Amino acid sequence: MFKRIREICKHRYFFIEHIRMRVDSLLVGEKPSLRRGLGVDVEDFREYVFGDDYRNIDWKVSARIPYSDYPRFIVREYREEKALNMFILLDVSASMRYGEKWLTAIGCLISLIEIARRSKDKVGVGTLCVKDPKIIVPISPVGLSEYLFRQICKGEIEPMGSVGIYESVKRLSSYFSRRNFVVLITDAAHEVEEIKDSLKFIREKSMGVGVIMIIDRRELEIPIAGLITLEDYEIPTSLGLEGDDAKMLSAYLKRHLRKIELSIENMGIPYVKITRYAEIPQKIRKLVSLYGKTREVSYV
Known part of the structure; x- marks a missing residue:
C-alpha cells in the first residue's frame, strides 16, 4: 500500500467527514421532488x-x-420518482498508482457517494480491473463510504495490472439499467477510441453518463534536463529520454489528453478534470454539477 494511503487510512474517518461536511454545506434544504411525472405517489x-x-x-x-x-x-x-441508481465505475489499473492519482480517485469516489446520500439516491460501485472486479449493487449510500475505505485500507481494492477499459466496461454491463446513471472515474492512460467506444456503450445501456478524469500534472510536464528513465506501471518496460525527446513526449501527452477531452465534449457528456487531492474541496461544486447533469438525463 502507498505511504500516503497508509497515512490517510489512520485518519479515514476525518477524511470522510471532511468531504461529507463540504457536500452537506452545498446541498442544503433537501426536500421531496415536486415535479410531476412517473411515480407511485x-x-x-x-x-x-x-x-x-x-x-x-x-x-x-x-x-x-x-x-x-x-x-x-x-x-x-x-409525483415524479426521486430515487435513482448511480453506478460508479472506478479504474483500478496500475497507471492510477502514479503520484496522487489513486488518492484523488478515492476522494472523488467518496464525494460522489456523499452527494448521492444527500440526494437520497442509491449507489453501486464496480472496479475496472484485470482480475475479478469488486462489485457492489446499488444500495443505500449510508455507511458505504466507511465500508469502501475499509476495503481500500485492507488492500482489497488497489490499482494493479493493465486494463482494457472497453472490455472491462462490457464485463460490468449486466449491472447497468435504464434506472441507472453511470459515472466513470479514470485517467488518460487509454486509447482515445477505446474511451469513446466505452462511453458510447455505457450510454446505450444506461440513462446518463459522466466522466471524472484524474490527471497528475507531472505526467504532462516531462523534465528536459539530463537523462530521464520512464517506467510503465501497467507493462513492465522502461524508456530512457534526454533533451528534445522529453519535450516531444510532453507535447504528445498533452495532445493525447486534449483529444480525449474533445471526444467527451463532442458527445455532450458532463466532465470534470482533477489533478490532485487538494483540489477536491474546491471542485466539490463541479462534482455536484456533474452529478446533477448526469442524473437529469435519466428523467428526459
Whole structure:
C-alpha cells in the first residue's frame, strides 16, 4: 500500500467527514421532488385531455363529477420518482498508482457517494480491473463510504495490472439499467477510441453518463534536463529520454489528453478534470454539477 494511503487510512474517518461536511454545506434544504411525472405517489388530479394514458383515469373520482352534455374523466398526476441508481465505475489499473492519482480517485469516489446520500439516491460501485472486479449493487449510500475505505485500507481494492477499459466496461454491463446513471472515474492512460467506444456503450445501456478524469500534472510536464528513465506501471518496460525527446513526449501527452477531452465534449457528456487531492474541496461544486447533469438525463 502507498505511504500516503497508509497515512490517510489512520485518519479515514476525518477524511470522510471532511468531504461529507463540504457536500452537506452545498446541498442544503433537501426536500421531496415536486415535479410531476412517473411515480407511485399521487400529486394532483386534472381533467382528461387527448393523448393522456387512459390507465391513469381515476374512475372513482370521475364517477362523482356531475354529468353534463358529455362524460368528463379525471386523471391522476403522479409525483415524479426521486430515487435513482448511480453506478460508479472506478479504474483500478496500475497507471492510477502514479503520484496522487489513486488518492484523488478515492476522494472523488467518496464525494460522489456523499452527494448521492444527500440526494437520497442509491449507489453501486464496480472496479475496472484485470482480475475479478469488486462489485457492489446499488444500495443505500449510508455507511458505504466507511465500508469502501475499509476495503481500500485492507488492500482489497488497489490499482494493479493493465486494463482494457472497453472490455472491462462490457464485463460490468449486466449491472447497468435504464434506472441507472453511470459515472466513470479514470485517467488518460487509454486509447482515445477505446474511451469513446466505452462511453458510447455505457450510454446505450444506461440513462446518463459522466466522466471524472484524474490527471497528475507531472505526467504532462516531462523534465528536459539530463537523462530521464520512464517506467510503465501497467507493462513492465522502461524508456530512457534526454533533451528534445522529453519535450516531444510532453507535447504528445498533452495532445493525447486534449483529444480525449474533445471526444467527451463532442458527445455532450458532463466532465470534470482533477489533478490532485487538494483540489477536491474546491471542485466539490463541479462534482455536484456533474452529478446533477448526469442524473437529469435519466428523467428526459
